[in-house]
Amino acid sequence: MAGRSALNRGAYVEAALEVIAQVGVDKLSMRNVASRLRVSPMAMYKHFPTKDDLLAASLEEFIARANVVPDTTLPWEQWVEHAAAGMYEALCRELSWVPLLGSLRVGEQAITVTEAFVARLREAGFTVEQALQAYFAVIQVVVGAVCLRSSLDARPTAEPGSSGEDSRTAKTDNRSLQAADSIPGELRSFLKRDQIAIGLPLIIDALRVKLEEART
Amino acid sequence: MAGRSALNRGAYVEAALEVIAQVGVDKLSMRNVASRLRVSPMAMYKHFPTKDDLLAASLEEFIARANVVPDTTLPWEQWVEHAAAGMYEALCRELSWVPLLGSLRVGEQAITVTEAFVARLREAGFTVEQALQAYFAVIQVVVGAVCLRSSLDARPTAEPGSSGEDSRTAKTDNRSLQAADSIPGELRSFLKRDQIAIGLPLIIDALRVKLEEART
DNA sequence: ACCTGAACACCGTTCAAGT
DNA sequence: ACCTGAACACCGTTCAAGT
Numbered sequence: 001m002a003g004r005s006a007l008n009r010g011a012y013v014e015a016a017l018e019v020i021a022q023v024g025v026d027k028l029s030m031r032n033v034a035s036r037l038r039v040s041p042m043a044m045y046k047h048f049p050t051k052d053d054l055l056a057a058s059l060e061e062f063i064a065r066a067n068v069v070p071d072t073t074l075p076w077e078q079w080v081e082h083a084a085a086g087m088y089e090a091l092c093r094e095l096s097w098v099p100l101l102g103s104l105r106v107g108e109q110a111i112t113v114t115e116a117f118v119a120r121l122r123e124a125g126f127t128v129e130q131a132l133q134a135y136f137a138v139i140q141v142v143v144g145a146v147c148l149r150s151s152l153d154a155r156p157t158a159e160p161g162s163s164g165e166d167s168r169t170a171k172t173d174n175r176s177l178q179a180a181d182s183i184p185g186e187l188r189s190f191l192k193r194d195q196i197a198i199g200l201p202l203i204i205d206a207l208r209v210k211l212e213e214a215r216t
Numbered sequence: 217m218a219g220r221s222a223l224n225r226g227a228y229v230e231a232a233l234e235v236i237a238q239v240g241v242d243k244l245s246m247r248n249v250a251s252r253l254r255v256s257p258m259a260m261y262k263h264f265p266t267k268d269d270l271l272a273a274s275l276e277e278f279i280a281r282a283n284v285v286p287d288t289t290l291p292w293e294q295w296v297e298h299a300a301a302g303m304y305e306a307l308c309r310e311l312s313w314v315p316l317l318g319s320l321r322v323g324e325q326a327i328t329v330t331e332a333f334v335a336r337l338r339e340a341g342f343t344v345e346q347a348l349q350a351y352f353a354v355i356q357v358v359v360g361a362v363c364l365r366s367s368l369d370a371r372p373t374a375e376p377g378s379s380g381e382d383s384r385t386a387k388t389d390n391r392s393l394q395a396a397d398s399i400p401g402e403l404r405s406f407l408k409r410d411q412i413a414i415g416l417p418l419i420i421d422a423l424r425v426k427l428e429e430a431r432t
Numbered sequence: 433a434c435c436t437g438a439a440c441a442c443c444g445t446t447c448a449a450g451t
Numbered sequence: 452a453c454c455t456g457a458a459c460a461c462c463g464t465t466c467a468a469g470t
Contacts, residue, residue, distance in 0.1 A: 099315030102363045132406045137415035140360025147318045147359045190348045199353035202422035256436050
């Protein structure tokens with residue numbers, strides 16, 4: 001009874017993140033977020049003029065909570081590996097964010113991460129140019145790794161919660177890699193490797209060479 | 217009047233690719249593909265039990281038509297750059313494929329590309345292991361590049377064609393990078409660079425070093 | 433075999449109205 | 452200021468039926 005009404009942005013974002021954790025970003029709807037708060041779907045449109053606005057705010061919070069910036073004083077290679085692993089794991093936990101990464105607004109939290117990354121690499125001796133290239137190369141490899149990884153495991157499929165089963169998805173659950181047995185064995189075992197261990201080491205190797213070249 | 221009926225899979229895939237070219241993968245619907253062929257939406261379910269099946273078949277055809285494997289006898293670095301550029305450009309033309317790359321079945325065409333890639337690198341002196349790592353690293357960087365690029369330009373938004381304006385998307389057209397002016401200038405100009413030119417050179421550098429190490 | 437119509441259970445969003 | 456109900460124009464998919 002104490003001040004339950006007058007919901008603010010934070011409450012909606014919180015509810016959105018809960019919905020996402022349970023059913024994935026792609027099945028989040030204005031209606032199911034609202035019903036979790038026992039509120040009319042229309043109530044949200046005062047705070048978020050569009051579903052994309054709600055998603056952008058939720059992504060900001062998701063990035064903030066993922067907490068991918070290592071605060072230790074590791075050597076730069078390990079610092080980068082650590083940060084990349086953090087991003088990779090966070091995105092793997094919520095695969096459904098990936099498609100939206102490019103299409104939502106670049107927010108405060110994303111910029112904070114960028115700046116931390118660049119600062120650490122500058123400290124290690126890279127130029128601003130090089131540090132930015134390194135940062136985006138790492139992001140590319142992380143996003144790519146998550147995209148490819150997603151072909152290997154189905155969605156979590158937590159229990160539907162309240163309303164009836166979603167008849168729309170029932171049929172598509174055991175999709176993906178149906179054609180797997182026609183893939184050459186070596187390719188298959190490669191697909192099963194931790195995807196982040198494929199591209200990232202190459203990026204770091206190249207950066208190390210660049211740094212050594214600059215030192216001589 | 218000459219054999220227009222008895223539509224086969226190919227006709228549906230063709231129509232799907234036309235719809236995708238006009239409005240993007242994400243707005244493809246069973247209904248709009250069917251109506252393009254002046255057929256009931258239900259007619260498709262005999263050939264494609266699920267929308268995902270239609271999309272998988274269309275992606276196969278898209279990959280085949282993209283024709284990313286260079287048949288010239290370029291040095292391996294340029295061969296890889298050429299192939300990566302082909303993938304990047306094809307995906308940029310149809311950004312909306314990206315989210316589905318991981319979630320649809322791995323098909324015949326995708327495997328053909330993989331094999332061509334591995335064969336070319338083997339020829340250049342890499343081991344199978346290295347060639348596969350190189351291939352997936354390149355794919356990761358390409359997919360990542362496309363994902364990040366998508367934050368910079370809006371969808372093509374071809375004219376709506378037949379039925380009324382889609383009121384659902386009207387509001388979200390000028391999304392993306394709203395917060396751009398709060399991003400440090402250097403970061404902004406970096407985002408405007410050709411994304412494929414960020415990660416790929418680092419990957420190729422690393423591969424070159426690997427090859428030279430093996431030669432000595 | 434291939435296609436149809438009607439129906440079900442969903443969407444995002446608008447609009448006029450309530451407190 | 453914040454919330455509501457009803458409505459609009461869409462979805463994917465099922466089912467019973469037609470030829």
